[in-house]
Amino acid sequence: MRELRAALRAELGARVAVDAATLALYSTDASNYRHEPVGVVWPRSVEEAEEVVAACRRAGAPIVARGGGTSIAGNSCGPGVVVDFSRYCNRFGEIDAVNRTVWVEPGVVLDRLQAAAAPHRLRFGPDPSTHSRCTLGGMIGNNACGSHSVAWGRTADAVRSMDVLLYNGTRLTVGPDAGVPPELRKLVHDNLSLLRTELTPWSRRVSGYGLEHLLPENGTNLAKALVGSEGTCVTVLGAELELAELPRERVLAVLGFESDIAAADAVPSILPWSPLTVEGVDAELVSLLDSSRGADLPRGEAWLYVELGADTRDQALDRARALTKELAARLTGHVVLTDPKAQRQLWRIREEGAGLATRLADGSEAWPGWEDAAVPPERLGAYLREFKELMAQHGRKSVVYGHYGEGCLHMRLDFDMLSRPGLAGFRKFLEEAADLVAAHGGSLSGEHGDGQARSELLPRMYSAEMIKLFGRFKGIFDPDGMMNPGVLVEPRALDANIRVRTAPPSIDSVTFLGYPEDRGSFGQAVRRCVGVAKCRNTEGGGVMCPSYRATLDEKHSTRGRARLLTEMINGEVIRDGWRSEEVREALDLCLSCKGCLSDCPVDVDMATYKAEFYHQHYRGRLRPASHYSMGWLPMWLRVAALAPRPVNWLLKRPRLAALAKRLGGIARERDLPAFTRPFTRKRLDAGEGRKVVLWPDSFNNYFTPHVLEAAAEVLTAAGYRVVLPDKGVCCGLTWVSTGQLGVARKVLRRTLSVLKPYLDAGYLVAGVEPSCTALFRGDLKALLPDDALAAVLAGRTRTLAELVADSPLEFRPLDVPAVSQVHCHQHAVLGFEADERVLDGAGVRNSTLDSGCCGLAGNFGFERGHYEVSVACAEDRLLPALRETDPGTLVISDGFSCRTQIAQEAGREAVHLAEVLRRALPEGRA
Template identity: 55%
Template sequence: MASRNLLLERELRRRVDGEVRFDDGSRAIYSTDASNYRQVPTGVVVPRTVDAAVEAVAVCREQDIPVLSRGGGTSLAGQCCNAAVVIDWSKYCRRVVQIDPESRTAIVEPGIVLDVLNARTHEYGLMVGPKPATHDHCTIGGMLGNNSCGSTAQAYGKMSDNVLGLDVLTYGGARFWAGPGGGDGLPYEMKARLRDLGERYGEEIRRRFPDIPRRVSGYNLDALLPENGFDLANALVGSESTLVTILRARLRLVEEPKARALVVFGYPSIFEAADAVPTILPHRPLALEGVDDKLISFEKRKHLNAEALRLLPEGAGWLIVQFGGDTEEEAHGKAQALADELGHAVRYFDDPAHEDELWQVREAGLGATAWVPLEHDTWPGWEDSAVAPESLGSYLRDLHRLQEEYGYAEASALYGHFGHGCLHTRISFDLVTADGIRKYREFMERAADLVVSYNGSLSGEHGDGQARGELWPTMFGPDLMPAFAEFKAVFDPRERMNPGKLIRLSGAPPYRLDENLRLGADYAPADPETHFAYPQDRGSFARAALRCVGVGKCRHEAGGVMCPSYRATREEKHSTRGRARLLFEMLDGGLITDGWRSDAVADALDLCLACKGCKSDCPVNVDMATYKAEFLSHHYAGRLRPRAHYSMGWLPAWARLAALAPGLVNLAARTPSLDALIKRLGGIAPERALPAFAPARFSRAFRRHVPLGDGHRGEVLLWPDTFTDNFHPGVAVAAVRVLERAGFSVRLPRAAACCGLTWISTGQLGVARRVIERTSRVLREEIRAGIPVVGLEPSCTAVFRSDAPDLMPHDLDVWRLRDQTRTLAELLDEHGVEPPPLDREIVAQPHCHQHAIMRFDADRRLLEAAGARLTVLDAGCCGLAGNFGFEDNHFAVSMACAEDALLPALRAAPEDALVLADGFSCRTQIEQAGIGRRPVHLAEALDEAWRAAVSGALPRQARRAPAPVDRTTGTR
């Protein structure tokens, strides 16, 4: 087998224009999707063009190797993992071939993300109709493979209803356009066999295929019937890569609603909400979604969509109904008419911002239910059934009783596309014991019997994959099963397309729903001793590595912070999900066998910026920055580290030495030959300019400080972090003035201390722990006196608020420090300090660690109270991220991250706008980008505004970014 795979790999590399990967790390990353299943692929091909993918299939055909197409890899039923060559379309094959606004059609390649395509069609007022909750990262190819739907399918139907033609390739090499009447280029023999199949099984198809909006289970054999136009494209949609490889698709586009309105109804239970669905359907909404009180409780517990949850009317089950119209009056009129008709427990929204917030409550469903603190773990399997909408209430009651019988009901939320009778739920299956797995199988079989008794479908949009393919006979009966096998045989007679999934030609069942489990009764991962405590994961690093459920939100292309390295590289291994998969495989030990010493894991983590964006943006709160630090600590234990770990990891120590002769150090950094030597010795990117040390450290200059004001609000301790103290002391000088004007008395630590950030980010956790222990001793008197600690550098503040307690979970002083640490904005906001007037345009770039740990809410309230015309950028990570952007070989990725959204947004900002960036990294990246902007810290902005208010002068508007003080001297 090894020699065969070696030959296959060599041929693929020789003939395919793309990236060919047969290494264990890549195979591990693609071994699972968002399902319960795991199968290690033979290899991975990332084609650069459609023709390259055709050649890859040809090579596999010549060597009799199975093939599997993959889009975003978010499938919940196991259809995206198999022992095959995986073709990943999402990196390169994402082109829009044609948009024809006259015919309202688009031709696209399979790797394009839905939101990216809709952004292109938006200029014509058009869009793709179906919109799954994963719309910002799911691919068109994946949507075609699963016959995706989403909430808007209420108005526009499933993907099969929106496909006009498919450019497809069979494993045998036939390529043609499938469409109505069979399509163009369909070989005569295939066409004849398909027509014959439709004729022979027509009556059984009509009898056994349920007439409901969301029948996604089974091949679409009904599309072959004459009354449905013998539409082969429709028939192939939803076939989950088991029949053909989709190369391009011609899609029907629909007109975007010009206006939308939302109304939400509350009911005593989700069952009564479901009962009300038939009353609403005659009003023809764009979307009709249901959510229950468990989902809302889970979102509250996970701090998701907090503002939106407060907008819900009273109830324990809710229907969210959206209407569209050509005008706002028309859309709002429809919503108001329904609200007037139903009346009770209703909230009507005509504010687009509130509508979006409410919609996020529903779209967060999968992530909110997947990993809930203090609950049992929940899994897919029976997450996607569908019945006729008029039967939904009764079906939910019966399913809930079945869940109660098996002990699954307590942790299972019920929600979904109620207007189409489609239910989503995750269930607390025990997938790690033999008895639990037996119970899982038994429940699945009984649930299948239940939904079929309602003439429903095993799947309403996720497809069947391995989770439900075995149950097809329950739904379709023995007489129709041969028709599915014959249909597959027309396209894949050798069973090389995603083999073993959905159906087999031999008559044997496909993979069982309880085999190939990612966990299973033999699941026994290594659970090594760690530095961090992982309190949210029961103290287990293995459980933390299991946290990722494959939702793939880290692969989205805009908004939020997660995941900057994926956006820069479009590589699965550089996504949060890819890294989590490798850590899981490392602890499992089946494929990654060298544990903490794994080079594959180290390579994937190398481009992790440790921005912490995933800690807040990931629906299950994967904290890759912490996992990276943990891994590095063990990976380099007893070994030489990269040079950057000694230079930037020990920056606080070097900065104290540099403070003895800062002018001499700065001169060396400005001398080309010495600068190059310093960078080479320190593992620093030659493209980077080294920041200048300040002539005097803030903490030393503060000794001569004469307090301003009476300190009537009490005492605060200002934390002199390494970056502010040694490089930008002017920020701290401004902060002291602001705090004292606000009525606080300011003090500093009685001795030099550090938060340990740089040692944490480079995985030198033993040193970090000792540094934090010393800091705890230095601050003990202030901590126990309850004195607030004010942090100016967000990353250092985040250490006190998050990393330090996780490293030292039993140190009460560290926990007190966590609870007493505040950002400047938080302190001023909590004490009701009236800020000085800031009547100007302000563009703010929140630091990633602040976004993840402290949030930006207090800053927003403070700035808006000051009268600022505030724009808070949703531009992701700046790309510098502490030591990351300074490290050798990271410069290109660092700048790609900055150019993804931040720098373009700043270039487009008004000339006179003040750019606000509290993070040293953010300010440095912006200044070194050469775009003519000089960002300031919040303390500097408030200080200047207060000075202007006191002097009676107006803040200066003409400059791009005023500097109230020279940061390196602390003087104006």
């Protein structure tokens, strides 16, 4: 491989990346498989893609085309040159609303196209659950389908023509009776009977090649035949797509059943109603998503989401009511939803299934491999019964969800992927499952392609003659087998190249944190990331992942960082363990925002993994200057508080400020906040009622003590007896974020000793700084996993809003407009619902911004070298939103970092919730 890389570098220069970090990042996709690539290239145009293919041909290197890297069958990883189209080749043409077509490049993300088509009441029909980050090129490669394929078909049904490139450099435009080589016409002519009898027109037959599209009665459409070829024949440079027309109104009927099998049995009775979707989830999947069992889910153990369209809302409702009436005897309950917000809440359960299903209710890990087999819908109930019997025989478990309307079920099973006997059981199960699907006239793949997971099993579904025909088809386009080798034709073994590994003792035996959700194992915690790549979403909302949204570099995504940590554990590409500079560099731009903890469907907690890595990486070594300045900030604040005015005077001198920043590793672009007399200099024991310790966090205590003063007044007015700890305390956050975990644990143990009398006496703890409050509610159990008092503190900690919402306090209405920026840790750990309730009660016309991370994120935005990324994170959504806000509108933000970023980059003064509520206190109580 070294010679091959040298030849590529000679051909492509710096355009091909062969460094260890990049090779590690692209060694796998969302599947069970791992292959170290020869190199990685990001073509900046389709013309450059031609140059890349030519260079690979001259160097003799195989090619693996890649979009979002979300393939779960091992379709987009392999020992070749990975050509990633997702970063640059993402242009598309004007929507032709009359002919309902559009031309796209392969790197276009589906949601971007949908947003452009929506004003024309059009959409691209197929919509896999990864729609926020999957690319059209990847969808073409795998013949993606999605939730609405029951109405609008597969990707093959929506592709009219394509611009493709062969490995030998030939560029073709293929479509209906266009671009078909003579030898391919002969292949079809000589095998008409075989093609017509074995390649049935059933819509979810995705396994193998789509040679049925080459039949004369199907228009001899080579473009459609190449859809689903998984990059094994050609490189797709562009495609003309057909768009579907949206119905004017849609309603969602949610039907409850006593079991998933009962739901499957009902499908044939639903299909005559021409639904737009018939999607299914079971109770186990629903239970994996916190707070998902809302009032909108009817009684049942399994549910079908049946979406119906019509020209008017009333017509759609009438159709839904008639359907539920017809099925009444089968149902345990039903609800018909017209509110888009309520519909989105339920769709979230279904769309995040691929991530949620990776951890079962008992905490065991579940894996792809038998992810999306499909059978004709009329056979679904019978198939599911027998499949569950097969699972029981093998002692396997899985949640059940998927595209019931087309007989396609998604199931991740709790295979043992970590031992030889486990892998042998994995193979045996897949072989028997393949035979079961074939017996029901189904397809091994119903939408995600075969990849390495299923290609070896194709002879169990197709005759030897058809398998030979597939080989001849590939040979016409790729006679030397250089396009995604080992997939579909001459396949690799389904149990080879498995990426799942246990962490060696040099990793797991020395980890500092407890990882209580992952059985104490850092390796198991890192395995949470299975590659579904929701962190690569740049179009939608949420917090995750701000640095990726700013850089669009895979290594700065949550998935990319998790992948590097996994490769560190594997020790093959990343070979120096905790000392790895590749991992340190990738984690350097992690803001520790914890957005992934809430937004990632499998609760990847990169902030915690970063803290662990930093702890290990810098053990016994000199740390960056910022770890001493901002990591030890609470101590420096106590020193500065002895004489805040002289300290402020000195730091206002430009040269002294510049020197302080340089010595402290602080960005020169940042203004240093002013110190003040701390709030804890006061004695506080006010009010009557339930007793509350007001947590004097370092940020508000030493920089904005008026926030703590306001909080004390509001809590007292709400009927609480408010006290301050009688000694100095700290949550240790700054030491955690810089990976100084030993110090953090000592600080927390001292804090617990101070709080013990209060906790023993039944006090609650009120937090006004979200990052500190979230640490008590979240990370505390990882830092002190076996400490009973720590568990009490976690259970007693409340936000200011939660305490006020739980009180009889009535505010006088302020009648003012406001926008709220939610601190990332509050979004991830605490929630914002109580804040919205109390703001509403105070007469604040609040709009909660979906603005992501502010970009400052504690020490991150102050550290030297981070300023540009910090501002870019804020410019992603927050700063533009504030510019569009009327100057007279209140800006509310509880996070000290958020308020600082808003002041320094937007020139707006943001206020804390406590300050707003103090204004709304009734007369005589302020």
